[in-house]
Amino acid sequence: MRDLTLFAATALLGLAAASPSSSTLGLLNYNGVALGDWESAYDKASAFVGNLTTEQKLALITGSSVTSATNESFSALVFADGDMGLQDFNYVSAFSLASAIAMTWDQDAYYEQAKAVGIEFYKKGIQVLNAPTSQPIGRTPWGGRFGETFGPDPYLNGLATGLAVKGYVDTGVISGAKHFLLYEQETNRTNDPSSIGPNPASGPLPYSSNTDDKTLHETYLWPFYDAVKNGLGAVMCAMTKVNNTLACQNSDLLLKHLKTELGFPGLVYPDTKAQSTETAETVNNGEDYGDSTYWSTSVMKALLANGTLSEARLNDMTIRNVIGYYYSNLDNGLQPAEQGDGAFVDVRGNHSKLIRKYGAQSMALLKNKNNALPLKTVRRMSIFGAHAGATVAGPNQDLSIDGSGPTYQGHLATGSGSGLASFPYLVTPLVPLTVKATEDGTILNWILKDNYTSTAGSSLIPSVSGSTAVSPSYETYAGNSDVCLVFLNALSGEGEDRTELYNADQDKMVNTVADNCNNTIVVINTVGPRLLDQWIEHENVTAVLYGSLLGQESGNSIVDVLYGDVNPSGRLIYSIPKNESDYNVGLCYTSQCNFTEGVYLDYRYFDAHNITTRYPFGHGLSYTSFSYSNLTILKETPRIPASPTGNLTVGGYSDLWDTVNSISVTINNTGSLSGAEIPQLYLSFPSSADQPLRQLRGFERVDLATGEQKTVTFNLRRRDISYWNVVEQQWLVAAGEYKVYVGASSRDFKLHGSFMVRTHV
Incomplete structure (x- = not known):
């Protein structure tokens, strides 16, 4: 590693015990790592690579298919996102976001959802699943991709990450965990203005996450120990820098820590736009798979000829590219051929039941005054907020990696960018609530707009008259209801960080409804911490049901909990403070982002400074x-x-x-x-x-x-x-x-x- 900052002078100095020489550091069978149940895969990979020419090795590590001298073929690996299910495919499932499944605090759920996702990838002919997303870990609540991860506690994140890896591997696909490492925000994440994510006009970009050795290990490396232990076959290196060296050519991260200290046997591949033009540094410092635009045969042969790239390292790169293939038993010839994104091959099985079950289990009951929930038979109910119903067109919307948010004018059940799922359908809360109303004889009204104002006679609200006519306003609907359900959401994603942790229009809606309805129940689905103190102490806000994004069965999952078909058991994977100012880490707007908070994130920080939160980490009520x-x-x-x-x-x-x-x-x-x-x-x-x-x-x-x-x-x-x-x-x-x-x-x-x-x- 080069250009260590003074801040990190005590960091990343390698292993104290005897270690390999710099020329063999991180090489399989030279790094002192006992491969255990990877040994057989290593033997197969070594034998295959031993029968390849130099040209074939160079082709394989840049994504081409090859056939060895012994006529053994290796088809180029197919990589695809994502944690919530395959993107841009037909007849696939839209699963809960990682932050949602994390909120179940259920180790079986962590494994079973990952296994279901892996089955769909396998049956579509995909070999490498770009998941799980351990990080961004959630250093700052304003981070745009907070919702894609398992949360800021390293222990919980690590357990969920490891079980997700095991779930994927057990289905026969290779897990490609991301992002390695210390990639914690979208702002300034790339140095290419035409690329994805916002950039300032100037500066040495992408940003550098500068941290000390203790923080690196106890917070950010911790979950990857679990991942590697459970069969991780690939790691996606981030497009940002760590201590002023690009993550994808950072020898301390990739060679010392990942490949030696953690004993990782698989391949390292770059995130979009993460591969450096400095070819010698990338190949020698730990990246194993790359774009032939930079790793052309002529360039790589020149590096071999002048000794910059050793034959041992090239063999190591090639072995690492195929070892996961053998470890996951993909060489057994049983995986179906790759299906195009337009192919109508149904791989969903009974996954809708699993999605509904775990979606309900993930919802956390934060408040339940006077046992307002579960709902019994309701005479008159009103529903408020765009999040309760469908968008004008859907369900698959182009939630761009150039940024989305801060709220969504429709029911929010998937993320954006790499966290986006392909819905076969979407159940919004209004649908099962309408079914319940028909069963119970409930009079049901709704206003599906967060900043609604009434204009009777407009094209939106036709003019009506007669004994049942009611002026369509928050006040009148709320005042004529026994129960009022207010639905809120918060959206962000890849390419843009959050601008708010609460929303003025939504909070005004809650207060207006609560001023007129003495049994106001708030339902929230959010990508990250959503502050509640603008209305949480209102005497008429009787219950709050809180969760992340739940996938295709979202409405059913929510209503199952509202009516008591499922007793809530979700728990917060982060604290909810009273004020934005209670947080110790905001966004970094410079090219040097110093992680001076160390290991003190979320409850560890709030505990250290005796800050009273509205709801603590791990909180959740039951019926x-x-x-x-x-x-x-x-x-x-x-x-x-x-x-x-x-x-x-x-x-x-x-x-x-x-x-x-x-x-x-x-x-x-x-x-x-x-x-x-x-x-x-x-x-x-x-x-x-x-x-x-x-x-x-x-x-x-x-x-x-x-x-x-x-x-x-x-x-x-x-x-x-x-x-x-x-x-x-x-x-x-x-x-x-x-x-x-x-x-x-x-x-x-x-x-x-x-x-x-x-x-x-």
């Missing part, structure tokens, strides 16, 4: 109630080596994944309805580890019938009690007291205890 009891810590004084002693493997040192302690609690459903609780384990470290006040280190979804109780066990891995030591360049365990907190959110603790770690060499 029933639960009790916690019987906290049991298996080992009160475990003896653990300070440094890892295992072999360096795929996923890091092997003993990082060993269970070193277990904590158990009993959860009892004390209410009158069946439901699911999400007990959460938080850990405080000894002061010598220099860690935040508390950190999430375990959670489980527990389904309980009325009166039922279950014991939940949290297994702490060595890495869960480790911190990154910048001097030793290693994950170390600090000796001392570890405090344990178990509860329903990051600030609602039901039980607590501690254990004392003794370290030894």
Whole structure:
């Protein structure tokens, strides 16, 4: 790496243990990494590459099909977005956004949705799925792609990322996790004014994310450990810089950390516009797959001839391009041929049921005054807000990567840019609400515009008269209703960051309705944190149901929760503060973006500064109630080596994944309805580890019938009690007291205890 900033002078200095020479750093079978269950794939890949000519190797690493001297063929890998399902295809499903599935806090859901997505990619003949999107991790709530990720907590993000990778791999496709690394906003993300995303008129772009070594490891690298451990076959490097070196030619990121420290055996490929024209630096510093515009045969042969590119590195690049193919068993010849985006091959199966189920499970009940929800039989109901119904034309809209938002005038159920899904259909809330009204005999009114003003007799509102005529205004509709449902959304996406965390028109609508309706229920679907304090304490706002973007079954998922067919169990994956000014990280408008906040994002920052949030990380209510009891810590004084002693493997040192302690609690459903609780384990470290006040280190979804109780066990891995030591360049365990907190959110603790770690060499 070159041009390290002074800010990062203590960062990214490599591994303390003996490491390969610079000429072999990061090369498979030279980096000291035990390949484990990748060994067979490596042997097959090596044998295949050994029978290729130099020209064939160069063709393969630039996306061409080749046939070896032994007549073994390799078809060029087909890459495609995205996390929510295939884009621009017919007969595919539109799944929940990653931030939505994360809000289920359900490890089975993380795996099962990814598996369903992977099945559709596999059956359409796609080999590499550009997912999961671990990052942007959500450093700032104004980041445009916040909704595409699993959230700013490294533990939750890592668990979800790892399970998503496993889900994809188990279907036979290669997972291409992104974006590596520290790509946290859209503004200034590229140096090409004709490219995607906003740019200023001048400056050394793209922006550089400058961070220290501790922050890099404990926040941003953390989820990629999980991904690599679970079978990650490809990594998309970001178009931005890290410590003033482009991510796709950053030897510290790609060679030292990803390929050696994490033991990653797969290929590194560039995001759009991320490949540098500095060919020698990209090929030698870790990028394995590139565009032949830059990596032409003549240029690459010249680098080989003058010794700039070694034969060993070219072989390594080629092996890395095919090892995931063998690891995912794509060489078995069973995958269907690639289907064009217009092909009418239905690959959806029963995925609509899964989408509806997990969409409902992801919705978090933030407020429920006087048990306003679930709804019973309603005499008169009014619905407000464009988010309740369909757009004028749809459902597939061109939500551009040049930016979308800040709200959407229709029901918002997918993202934009790379986070966009292809809807086979879209169920808006108005549809199932109308069905419920017909079943219950409810009188149903609606105004589907966020800034509506009444003009009776216009083409929008025809003039009517008679005994049932009502002036179509917020005030009159709300005043004549037993229940008022107000639907809000917030949109952003690839190419443009957010400009607001609340919306004046929407908030005015909520307050106007609540001023006239004493049972106002607000439903929100948003790409990221949406502030509520403009109306949350209004005495007539009785309930708030909050979630991300839910895919094709969105309306059904929402109404399932509103009417109690599903008991809500979603939890926030970020805090909701009271004010925008409560956040410590905004957008960076210069080319040098210094991550001076370190590891203190979201609840870790709010806890450190004792800031009262409106709703804390992990919060979510239920229609029933639960009790916690019987906290049991298996080992009160475990003896653990300070440094890892295992072999360096795929996923890091092997003993990082060993269970070193277990904590158990009993959860009892004390209410009158069946439901699911999400007990959460938080850990405080000894002061010598220099860690935040508390950190999430375990959670489980527990389904309980009325009166039922279950014991939940949290297994702490060595890495869960480790911190990154910048001097030793290693994950170390600090000796001392570890405090344990178990509860329903990051600030609602039901039980607590501690254990004392003794370290030894």
